[in-house]
Amino acid sequence: MPHSATPAHDSTGLSAVQIALRGVRNHCPRCDHKPLFARYLKPVERCACCGQDWTLHQADDFPAYIAIFISGHLLAPVLIAAGSRELLPMGVLALVAIIGALLLTIALLQPAKGAVIALQYHWRMHGFGEKEAAAPGKPD
Numbered sequence: 001m002p003h004s005a006t007p008a009h010d011s012t013g014l015s016a017v018q019i020a021l022r023g024v025r026n027h028c029p030r031c032d033h034k035p036l037f038a039r040y041l042k043p044v045e046r047c048a049c050c051g052q053d054w055t056l057h058q059a060d061d062f063p064a065y066i067a068i069f070i071s072g073h074l075l076a077p078v079l080i081a082a083g084s085r086e087l088l089p090m091g092v093l094a095l096v097a098i099i100g101a102l103l104l105t106i107a108l109l110q111p112a113k114g115a116v117i118a119l120q121y122h123w124r125m126h127g128f129g130e131k132e133a134a135a136p137g138k139p140d
C-alpha cells in the first residue's frame, strides 16, 4: 500500500506543492479561481466558482509562525552583514530591522495562510473531507 499516510484526495491529481501554491497566489486550492481571501486574512466563505466551503479551515497561528520564520531568515544575514561591517549606525540598523521585519511579516502572512488552508484542504483536515463526502462538488 503506497503512501497511505499522505492522501491526495482532490480529483485534479495535483501534488501538495501545486495545491499550496494556489493558496499562496490567493487562488482557490480546489479550482484555481481567484480570490481565496475576501479581506487580508479572511477567506471567502465559499468559492464563487466551485462552491467549496472555506470556513472549515483551522489555520490558527501557524501562518504567523511561517511568516516570522521566513522573515527572520531573510533579514538575519542582511542585518548581520551590515552590523559586522558597521555600514550603518546601530540606531539606524535597529530601525531597519524593525521596519523590515514588520513589512516582510505583513507581506508574507496572507500567502502563508493561503498555503496552510490549501494544504488542510488537500489532506482533508478539519472537516474538509467530511463535507465533500456528504455532498461532493455541491454547495450546501
Ligand SMILES: [Zn+2]
Pocket: 028, 029, 030, 031, 032, 033, 047, 048, 049, 050, 051, 052
Ligand atoms: Zn473554487
